Amino acid sequence: MLSLPPVQKLLRPKSVAGSDVAEEVTSPVLATEAGPPTCYSALRADELRPLAAPKDEVAASTGQPPRHDDLKEMLDSNKDSLKLEAMKRIVAMIARGKNASDLFPAVVKNVACKNIEVKKLVYVYLVRYAEEQQDLALLSISTFQRGLKDPNQLIRASALRVLSSIRVPIIVPIMMLAIKEAASDMSPYVRKTAAHAIPKLYSLDSDQKDQLIEVIEKLLADKTTLVAGSVVMAFEEVCPERIDLIHKNYRKLCNLLIDVEEWGQVVIINMLTRYARTQFLSPNQNESLLEESAEKAFYGSEEEDTKDAKAEAASLAKRKPYVMDPDHRLLLRNTKPLLQSRNAAVVMAVAQLYFHLAPKAEVGVIAKALVRLLRSHSEVQYVVLQNVATMSIKRRGMFEPYLKSFYIRSTDPTQIKILKLEVLTNLANETNISTILREFQTYIRSMDKDFVAATIQAIGRCATNIGKVRDTCLNGLVQLLSNRDELVVAESVVVIKKLLQMQPAQHSEIIKHMAKLTDNIQVPMARASILWLIGEYCEHVPKIAPDVLRKMAKSFTNEEDIVKLQVINLAAKLYLTNSKQSKLLTQYVLNLAKYDQNYDIRDRARFIRQLIVPTEKSGALNKYAKKLFLAQKPAPILESSFKDRDHFQLGSLSHLLNAKAVGYQELPDWPDEAPDPSVRNVEVPEWTKCTSREKRKEKVEKPFYSDSEGESGPTESADSEPESDSEESGSSSSSGTSSSSSDEEDEEEEEEEEEGSGEQSEDKEGEEEEEKRKKRKEKGGPWKASPGSVGSEEEEEAEGKKVKKAARPQGKKSHAETSSEEASASESSSSGSDSGTEAPTVVEAKRRKTPSSKAGPKEISLLDLDDFTPPPPQPVPSSSIISTSLVTDLEGLTLTDTSLAPALLSPAFGAVRTYELLHRMAGEGLSVEYCFSRRPFPGDPHMVAVQIQISNNTDAEVKSLRVSEPKLLAGMRIQEFPEIESLAPGDTASVVMGIDFCDSTQTANFQLCTHTRHFYVSIQPPVGELMAPVFMSENEFRKEQGKLTGMSEITEKLTLPEKCRSDHAIVQQVTSAANVGRVPCGADNEYRFAAKTVTSGSLVLITLEWREGAAAQLTVNSEKMVIGTMLVKDIIQALAQ
Amino acid sequence: MIHSLFLINASGDIFLEKHWKSVVSRSVCDYFFEAQERASEAENVPPVISTPHHYLLSVYRHKIFFVAVIQTEVPPLFVIEFLHRVVDTFQDYFGSTNVGDQLPTGQLSVVPWRRTGVKYTNNEAYFDVIEEIDAIIDKSGSTITAEIQGVIDACVKLTGMPDLTLSFMNPRLLDDVSFHPCVRFKRWESERILSFIPPDGNFRLLSYHVSAQNLVAIPVYVKHNINFRDSSSLGRFEITVGPKQTMGKTIEGVMVTSQMPKGVLNMSLTPSQGTHIFDPVTKLLTWDVGKINPQKLPSLKGSMNLQAGTSKPDENPTINLQFKIQQLAISGLKVNRLDMYGEKYKPFKGIKYMTKAGKFQVRT
Secondary structure (H helix, E strand, O other): OOOOHHHHHHHHHHHHHHOOOOOOOOOOOOOOOOOOOOHHHOOOOOOOOOOOOHHHHHHHHHOOOOOOHHHHHHHHOOOHHHHHHHHHHHHHHHHOOOOOHHHHHHHHHHHHOOOHHHHHHHHHHHHHHOOOOHHHHHHHHHHHHHHOOOOOHHHHHHHHHHHHHOOOHHHHHHHHHHHHHHHOOOOHHHHHHHHHHHHHHHHHOHHHHHHHHHHHHHHHOOOOHHHHHHHHHHHHHHOOOOOHHHHOOHHHHHHHHHHOOHHHHHHHHHHHHHHHHHHOOOOOOOHHHHHHHHHHHHHOOOOOOHHHHHHHHHHHHHOOOOOOOHHHHHHHHHHHHHHHEOOHHHHHHHHHHHHHHOOHHHHOHHHHHHHHHOOOOHHHHHHHHHHHHHHHHHOHHHHHHHHHHHOOOOOOOHHHHHHHHHHHHHHOOOOOHHHHHHHHHHHHOOOOHHHHHHHHHHHHHHHHHOHHHHHHHHHHHHHHOOOOOHHHHHHHHHHHHHHHOOOHHHHHHHHHHHHHHOOOOOOHHHHHHHHHHHHHOOOOOOOHHHHHHHHHHHHHHHOOHHHHHHHHHHHHHHHHHOHHHHHHHHHHHHHHHHOOOOHHHHHHHHHHHHHHOOOOOOHHHHHHHHHHHOOOOOOOOOOOOOOOHHHOOOOOHHHHHOOOOOOOOOOOOOOOOOOOHHHHOOOHHHHHOOOHHHHHHHHHHHHHHOHHHOOOOHHHHHHOOOOOOOHHHHHHHHHOOOOOOHHHHHHHHHHHHHHHHOOOOHHHHHHHHHHHHHHHHHHHOOOOOOHHHHOOHHHHHHHHHHHHHHHHHHOOOOOOOOOOHHHHHHHHHHHHHHOOOHHHHHHHHHHHHHHHHOOOHHHHHHHHHHHOOOOOOOOOOOOOOOOHHHHHHHHHHHOOOHHHHHHHHHHHHOOOOEEEEEOOOOOOOEEEEEEEEEEEOOOOOOOEEEEEEEEEOOOOOEEEEEEEEEEOOOOOEEEOOOOEEEEOOOOEEEEEEEEEOOOOOOOEEEEEEOOOOEEEEEEOOOHHHHEEEOOOOHHHHHHHHHHOOHHHEEEEEEEOOHHHOOHHHHHHHHHHHOOOEEEOOOOOOEEEEEEEEOOOOOEEEEEEEEOOOOEEEEEEEEOOHHHHHHHHHHHHHHHHO | OEEEEEEEOOOOOEEEEEEOOOOOOHHHHHHHHHHHHHOOOHHHOOOEEEOOOOEEEEEEEOOEEEEEEEOOOOOHHHHHHHHHHHHHHHHHHHHOOOOOOOOOOOOOOOOOOOOOOOOOOOOEEEEEEEEEEEEEEOOOOOEEEEEEEEEEEEEEEOOOOOEEEEEEOOHHHOOOEEEOOOEOHHHHHHHOEEEEOOOOEEEEEEEEEEOOOOOOOOOEEEEEEEEEOOOOOEEEEEEEEEEOOOOOOOOEEEEEEEEOOOOEEEEEEEEOOOEEEEEOOOOEEEEEEEOOEOOEOOEEEEEEEEOOOOOOOOOOOOEEEEEEEEOOOOOOOOEEEEEEEOOOOOOEEEEEEEEEEEEEEEOO
């Protein structure tokens, strides 16, 4: 278990509380002082408070005078058991918050008690009350001073601990002396305690700082892992500004880090983060130069932070190549493995270190570890998510692959849901937005209404950030206006208001719709928002606005204050734009407001009246009233509350609170010029100059603390040989006696089984003899013949299981024994003593036989493969991407209008558009074109087949043409075409490659390489190529369409040009724009098409309704909203041509 | 660092306090109680609360709040993780029957996590590989996200200072792991072998995570038909649970819970097996299914009584599933061998596998 002194101290009172009767004499405190304490026990004494008031309160509340005569009597007795019992009860009282201060004299007498148990409890009491009874406490000091000289290191340490914890200012000089002495104690444990005492003394008397810094300097030079964490803690508390003290110890701290106890690691890592920020140069200054441009093109809309821009400018000016300081690298390298710590605080500390210090390209490693922490307790989740939220704004790409880990469960606590929502929103980009919006749609139906409200806001933010989906989101939100839950409606109104502000002109329909809502919505904020909208855009709704004002005037007196203010606002705006209709209403409203109870409203009414109603006195302002009220207002920016929070060191309390906490150390900005790196150089003598004591200590520690220096010791070297090595190494390592021959080895192995079963029966003996023979035979083989003989039961068990498994398919159900391997092991060994049970022996025999028959290494490995349970296959998503030919076949069967069939055929094979991949000029004679063949890509149905035609226009042979270094967004995949070995001058080659675009129109970037040159090329698919036709009946189509309504439906009106007014032309154009299949339709002025997206298999349904003349309406239903939106655009464009 | 610690029980009594520095009055907890009142449920109390002079960091476990009082900047996870360890220790300590004489008598050992002089007459080492599947299944039955959270818990009772190595048939699966401090990082990095001197007794050797990016087998499916009708005050309710990708193992300990919408007044259901309860107050439906027999799939059918006069609820309930599968690690992880060095005796070794449902939700 852990060694947690404070915890165990805590345990005591509780265990005592549980046993009020003196039945339990054994004390649970033995371990208290023993375990190496960790830095959290280095608690800093608070500044002295006046004698605590609470004790009186407590005494009063308990209602009885604090008289503890019985306890005093017990403490005065000669029997240790009585004393112990008394102390237990007293400590229990303290733990429950009862006042026990009147017992001080009786307790303090026992400080010199020989019984260690009693002594420890007395210490606990002293630490609690010494501060209040300083004079009496002084009586105990001499005991501690004696303790400091005790030969036992544990006693020395505990004396120092208590001495430094009792917070009696008079003993400051004694403490100082004790700390100094302990800092050069031969026991590292005592030195660690000295480090703990430093902050305590400092908080008691800050004048001691200079002397304490000397001690810290000395302890920083300590080379034991035990001391490192504690002294850095002391450093942070006493003199965090003395960064110079770290220089000489920097490399040592980096190297020790992995072996320091976990709490110490957190403190050291946080301190080193700050240190590195002062000593090294930003690793991203030059990278930003190289990468930024590429990345910008890649992510398009991603906003780059100003800091990077600054760095870029700076580096542009300097153009000095950046080389990372080896010490900087050392820190990054040595902290990385700690991402695998079980301690969430350590993982977080490393994560923040990487975030603040690592080159951009390396930061990604922390994402996985942070996502892993999300499975922990909800408090841990809460903190981690806050940090992920901040990180995901700056480095979105890092968490994108883990998008799904942030999906919300209905059982998550609301505060976790809201944080996850924040992260999901931050991660949204053009590629994944449709997935995210679909997920949001399920959230909107949650029973947790706070969460629903937050989701609506999140949709609003996605809509502002990603222009492509703005209309879709807006439509979805408008639909929510008819939701039954008022909160949902209200929240939607507020968000819609913000969205409309961005492009009000196009949305007068929505504004009208919202105007109607004033009759129903009661939530004040929503009402206020609607009124503001109507007022602001009253010219878009000239008829409705005055009517709304009329209604509001009626209900004015019953409205909430914010609504009243907006009514006044609306009245004023209408008065200015449409005074004919609203003059009287406005005056009425202003009169009502004039006598309102709320002075804000009276005030506003007065102000507005003066401003808008022209009188002789109103003066110049009146002229500008319209300008004042109806000025263009900037659209609100919906941004994350976590934006720019990273100016606080991540993982800190200040970051979490978004406010500077007491004692927070600012994270410095990178220096422009690196300070002298030689300060960290350590002279060699200093490294080796350690006292004999330390040498001894380190020698002992070696096997456990020196992983970095390679494994040492015979055992290690034996087993470090590869597993598949010869039989000998296996046996020698497991037997522990390397000299034993393989036969002896067998003996031993059998004995081991005997031990396991406890006894050995005669029957088994013979059987085993036989087995041994077999094994010996096996050993003749070149390969590690039988894993059983290697001497590990484990192996045998595994083997046994293999056999069993292999046997099962053949119908030989061995016997009932199938539970766990543990069971199988114990059963098979014990069954020997059962003398005669058939089944186990059969199994055992088989267990040995089977491997023997597998002689060659090949077979063994095959067996292994058999046994290796591959990750079970995912249920194949019912991909109904049918090959085009099949579609046409089927269509031929059912289509009513057979004359259309050829039209359907043609786009796939006829009117194929080709695109240029590499121009002849750019390719230095090599020209490459591509087209989407619309055939299923062989081998992977999730890939879009891209046919590539390469022509060699040079006069030399082009060799080894291939694709390399694809630079793809997360999730995208490329199946390269096979390398073309050579292409003669004038020749043309045609190859097919597959690209999984992840149902997005993001470009796939890659290099086209020849034996001499590399060309950067990219393929961006038209949205229509991301799908494959699917056949369905009219009924199916209707049914599916019914499921894809709401946000998944996009409708657009269009006018068909002259030449596009025939059945044939329409079908031709639609199918050329998108790889879709026609669906039969009863009505003759309607055209339906269906397809599924290639990657996810989401349905895309297209309906084109041709009304009279040129008017037509196009509807696309797809849960992939982005695809739907883009498809509508493409089809309309195709039809317009 | 932590100033004081208060333990607060479900009824809001501070029943234990401990101060490491000058005493902080209990009244500081009033801020906590305020926050508790604002949060409707215990789990929604913010773990970090800022008060004028202190910061309160708390964890909630076993219906007890552990509230730490902080005065200066400290990494919040440092405190939270520590508090959880405190709770773990309490659990360990009070959970065991032999309170009092079994506390570790920790000497200053060179291996901080293992005391010296350990002696056993029966030397044994057991390892349990336990995997939990976290999944969200959408209404059509396809997996939205699924990941595996695995642990290897050990109970090692070995004399002396044994040095163990544990190797896996398929260590590639373990690409996202966290270790007990006893595990040698470097050895894992280079050879994918767990090499360690174990602590004495029970401990968690390693936990691992198979992320949503990998394919995770889903061993069960739920067929559901939950219908609220607009016009009638009766709704249909039907669920069937069945096995899927179980590698031939039996699914047991199946338990279905679902939070029904507020509009559901009562439910009259008939299970084909197991027992079910619907609590009309909390609207929680619990169906204890037990084992799944693939020949006769368990189902729960019947009707829901809805509040008359109100329109149908617009949300459908989520179904939460629990289950257990013995002798199976669903990720396919398999221990290859366990070897011991440093001591002469032959220990008894055992490995057990188990797969459980973690946070397993089916959206309807």
